Amino acid sequence: xxxxxxxxxxxxxxxxxxxxxxxxxxxxxxxxxxxxxxxxxxxxxxxxxxxxxxxxxxxxxxxxxxxxxxxxxxxxxxxxxxxxxxxxxxxxxxxxxxxxxxxxxxxxxxxxxxxxxxxxxxxxxxxxxxxxxxxxxxxxxxxxxxxxxxxxxxxxxxxxxxxxxxxxxxxxxxxxxxxxxxxxxxxxxxxxxxxxxxxxxxxxxxxxxxxxxxxxxxxxxxxxxxxxxxxxxxxxxxxxxxxxxxxxxxxxxxxxxxxxxxxxxxxxxxxxxxxxxxxxxxxxxxxxxxxxxxxxxxxxxxxxx
Amino acid sequence: xxxxxxxxxxxxxxxxxxxxxxxxxxxxxxxxxxxxxxxxxxxxxxxxxxxxxxxxxxxxxxxxxxxxxxxxxxxxxxxxxxxxxxxxxxxxxxxxxxxxxxxxxxxxxxxxxxxxxxxxxxxxxxxxxxxxxxxxxxxxxxxxxxxxxxxxxxxxxxxxxxxxxxxxxxxxxxxxxxxxxxxxxxxxxxxxxxxxxxxxxxxxxxxxxxxxxxxxxxxxxxxxxxxxxxxxxxxxxxxxxxxxxxxxxxxxxxxxxxxxxxxxxxxxxxxxxxxxxxxxxxxxxxxxxxxxxxxxxxxxxxxxxxxxx
Numbered sequence: 001x002x003x004x005x006x007x008x009x010x011x012x013x014x015x016x017x018x019x020x021x022x023x024x025x026x027x028x029x030x031x032x033x034x035x036x037x038x039x040x041x042x043x044x045x046x047x048x049x050x051x052x053x054x055x056x057x058x059x060x061x062x063x064x065x066x067x068x069x070x071x072x073x074x075x076x077x078x079x080x081x082x083x084x085x086x087x088x089x090x091x092x093x094x095x096x097x098x099x100x101x102x103x104x105x106x107x108x109x110x111x112x113x114x115x116x117x118x119x120x121x122x123x124x125x126x127x128x129x130x131x132x133x134x135x136x137x138x139x140x141x142x143x144x145x146x147x148x149x150x151x152x153x154x155x156x157x158x159x160x161x162x163x164x165x166x167x168x169x170x171x172x173x174x175x176x177x178x179x180x181x182x183x184x185x186x187x188x189x190x191x192x193x194x195x196x197x198x199x200x201x202x203x204x205x206x207x208x209x210x211x212x213x214x215x216x217x218x219x220x221x222x223x224x225x226x227x228x229x230x231x232x233x234x235x236x237x238x239x240x241x242x243x244x245x246x247x248x249x250x251x252x253x254x255x256x257x258x259x260x261x262x263x264x265x266x267x268x269x270x271x272x273x274x275x276x277x278x279x280x281x282x283x284x285x286x287x288x289x290x291x292x293x294x295x296x297x298x299x300x301x302x303x304x305x
Numbered sequence: 306x307x308x309x310x311x312x313x314x315x316x317x318x319x320x321x322x323x324x325x326x327x328x329x330x331x332x333x334x335x336x337x338x339x340x341x342x343x344x345x346x347x348x349x350x351x352x353x354x355x356x357x358x359x360x361x362x363x364x365x366x367x368x369x370x371x372x373x374x375x376x377x378x379x380x381x382x383x384x385x386x387x388x389x390x391x392x393x394x395x396x397x398x399x400x401x402x403x404x405x406x407x408x409x410x411x412x413x414x415x416x417x418x419x420x421x422x423x424x425x426x427x428x429x430x431x432x433x434x435x436x437x438x439x440x441x442x443x444x445x446x447x448x449x450x451x452x453x454x455x456x457x458x459x460x461x462x463x464x465x466x467x468x469x470x471x472x473x474x475x476x477x478x479x480x481x482x483x484x485x486x487x488x489x490x491x492x493x494x495x496x497x498x499x500x501x502x503x504x505x506x507x508x509x510x511x512x513x514x515x516x517x518x519x520x521x522x523x524x525x526x527x528x529x530x531x532x533x534x535x536x537x538x539x540x541x542x543x544x545x546x547x548x549x550x551x552x553x554x555x556x557x558x559x560x561x562x563x564x565x566x567x568x569x570x571x572x573x574x575x576x577x578x579x580x581x582x583x584x585x586x587x588x589x590x591x592x593x594x595x596x597x598x599x600x601x602x603x604x605x606x607x608x609x610x611x612x613x614x
Contacts, residue, residue, distance in 0.1 A: 040405070089595035092344055092405050093546065097591040100539060104584030111579050223581070228413045235406055274421035281410045285392065288402045 011256075011263045012143035017217055019255020020151045021046070021209035025233035026240065026247050027157050028205020033237055034165060035198035036178035036191075036300040038091050041080045041098025042206040043230025045073040049210025051106040054123055054221035055113055057214075062126050066150070066211045073207020074200050076102055081199040085192055091302050099230070107223050126150060126215045148216035150208070154248075157205070162244040174198055178298035206230060228281070235284045239291055242298060250287075257283045309571020310564035319453035320570070323525065325563030327352070327517040327534070329461040331541035332559055333468050334513025336550040340472070341506035342485035347393065347408025348514040349538025350415030351386040355515025357422055358385035359522040360529040363440030364427075374443040379519050386515015387508045389415065394504045404507060412538070420531055427529055436530035446524040455524030461556070464513075468552040481506055514538065535566065535580060543587040546594045562587070 025042055032039050039045075049069035056065030076098055083094045126148040135145035165171040176184035177191045185191050213229070214221055236254060240247030261276035310321050331348045338345040345351075359382040366374040389411060396402035420435070422428075427437040446455040472478040483491045484502040491497040517537065526533060544562050548554035565583050572578040 040409075083592055083595065087596050087599050089592075089599050092346075093542070093591060094595055096346055096539070096542065097588040097595075100543075100584045100591070101588035104581045104586075104588065107579050107581030108585070111577075228410070231406065231409050235410070238406075272421055272425065274417045274424075277417040277420070278414045281413045284410055285396065285407060288407065289396055289400045 007263070007266055009139050009143045010266065011259060012140070013146070014259035014262045015252065015255040016143065016147055016151060017255075018258045019252045020147070020154050020216065021213045021229060022233050022236060022254050023154045023248050023251035024150070024157065024212060025206045025209035025230055026236040026251050027154070027161055027244060028202035028209075029233055029237045030202075030240070030242055030244055030247050031161060031165065031174070031205075032199045032202035033301055034178045034242060034298055035174045035195045036181060036298055036303070037081075037084060037195050037199050038095065038234070038302045039077065039080055039098075039199055039202055040092055040095025040231070040234065041076060041102070042073075042095075042202065042233060043226055043228065044099035044102025045076045045203045045206035046210040046213070046230045046233075047099075047106050047224070047226045048072040048076050048102045049207030050214045050225055051110055051210075051221055052207065053211035053214045057123050057125070062124050062215050065215055066126075066208065069207040069211035069214075070204045071207065073203040073205070073210065075203075077200045077203020077206070078196075080203070081196040085195045085199065103224060110221065110223060123214070123220055125219050126212075148212070150212040150216050153208070154212075158244050158248045165244065170194075175298070178300050181300050206233075209233070232280060232284055235288055238297070239287050241291075241296070253287075254280060254283070309575075310568035315452060316567070318449065320567035321560065321564040322458055323454050323563070324566045325559040326455075326457050326461050326524070327521055327537045328541050328544050328562050328566075329465060329556055329559035330457075330517040330520065331514045331537055332544035332548065332555040333461075333464055333552055334510035334517075335541050335545040336548070336552060336555060337468070337481070337513070338506045338510035339545060340485045340550050341481045341503045342488060343397075343503040343507045343510075344405045345390070345393075345408050345507055345510045346405050346542070347390070347411050347538070348510070348541055349534060349536065350408070350412035351389045351511040351514035352518040352521075352534050352538050353415040353419050354389035354511075355382035355386040355518030356522050356529055356533055357419060357427070357518075358382050358515070359519035360422075360427055360437050360440060363444040363522060363527075364438060365441070366444050367441035369441075369443050371443050374441065375446060375523055378440075378444045378523055379516060382515045382519025382522075383512040384515070386518065387512040389515065390507050390511030394507050397507075398500055398504060416531075419529065419533070423530055429528075434530075437528045439527045440522060444523055445527055446520075448524075453525075455520075457520040457524045460520070461559075465552045465556045472552060514541075536584070540566070540583070540587055543591050547590055549594075 025046055029039060029042055049072050052072035053065035053069035056068035080094060080098045083089050084091045128146045129149055131145040135141045165175065173184065173189040174194050176189055177194050181191045210226065218225065232254060236250045237247055239250040258280045260279065264271060309316065311317055331352060335345060335348060359378045362378050362381045366377065392411065393404045393407035396407045397404045423435045423437055429436055429438045446457055448455045480497045480502050483497055484499050488499045491499050521533060522529065540562055544555060544558045548558040565586060569580040569583045573580050
């Protein structure tokens, strides 16, 4: 039995590390969707954040990278907001276009900036930070309380977003805009601006998610490295029933699904690695099928004006 | 870039038109789905499903008469592409899951499946590279003399004409359109089964994308490998939207994007500009089309309002 605790700890640690970008992106998307806007462009915002964090970290250290990542995510989301909130274009197709745009832009700027050699593994990254005392708890301590600061940011963001959405006037207005925009507008809510802010906030979270992917998980940038994590985050929002706390728990579940490969490798199970690549997407599909009906989307979500 | 797309007849036929074949065929499928209001964003995955099936059968048809071999390979490609949409269709009909999310997720599963196939069951006999063996010569398409352009281009043109007739002349095409524009009105009319229509449209669009995958195997690569498609499934969305979902216009926009891709590939070879720059152009076109579309609707609404005053 001496083997079990370290293995379990390693699995939990990996689950949380892998879940961090998912939870961050899904938390941001929850804000946007509660306001009535589904943003398929968060996949792109995450990718833009990932590259921006790599460039920022290379030039001036990881925290500049984090800042640039948030700005990059917000910039892409601002463009998306202009198209869907400002002009009133189809959200789903515009979101797909944003992801295409980010794929192209990051591909081109990555090669411009790093040349053919690539970013390599020389990026200054965010090291895990031990929380005094708590990290000494057996099994759980090293897994929960020895993570990068961005994980703690994600953990703090969840109650903050919950509070903002459900305990403030702003949150009430935002949710009203997402449920029934005509009624909200009649009650004096400025639907357009509030949706734009929600979308841009969501973009900032997605950018931050990209930064955590690069600086606290992978340690380098690669083209299209987000590999659908933004889309998975959108599914996580559905699974979490558009509620920040349940969304975070759903994100954690996915972190576990993605971290399974570490566990299987540690146990010495020989399976083709592609099965592990598929696994999170398959789980998402099953989970979507299982949970729909018990959750309800904001009534005005993705409705074109 | 222009030279890489239109520099000579060889370049036009063997780069631009060759690349337009999958774009046109997938674009026709996307137009079918979008017309019914079903947003299939998973053509990339359906393309790969078709390519996997085509490769599998293509390896086993040595000695068959060519038309029969090619026909069978295309058929399994269509079926595989359609089958790849069955899960999103079920999820949509039974559980109300947005097809956008499910078709997207299946892209990643398909891509991993290709990787699994070319390192496993379909890997070449030498087991050196992650790719399949070449398919039997009986399943390979004839090419136009002196070019790399295969007969699939003619098939793409025929499909476009056929779909145009279907959309504009048949009751099925009308049902599709009404389902997309006014699902409530369609339902209330009692004559159009909205769920069935949009499910069928999704299955058809998967079949088109699967056929494109089979066509790429039988006409261009003759073998399966990762990254067989440089994102055709996504480019085709721009192709279909820019053509305003009109099949004949899709031929034109498909060739336009074929030229873009061919030119970008030439630029990558000669000026090392990455091909992903095409994605930026595609995104710009999609956004422009969306914005123009909204403007048109607004103007139309204003004209209507003024006329009724």
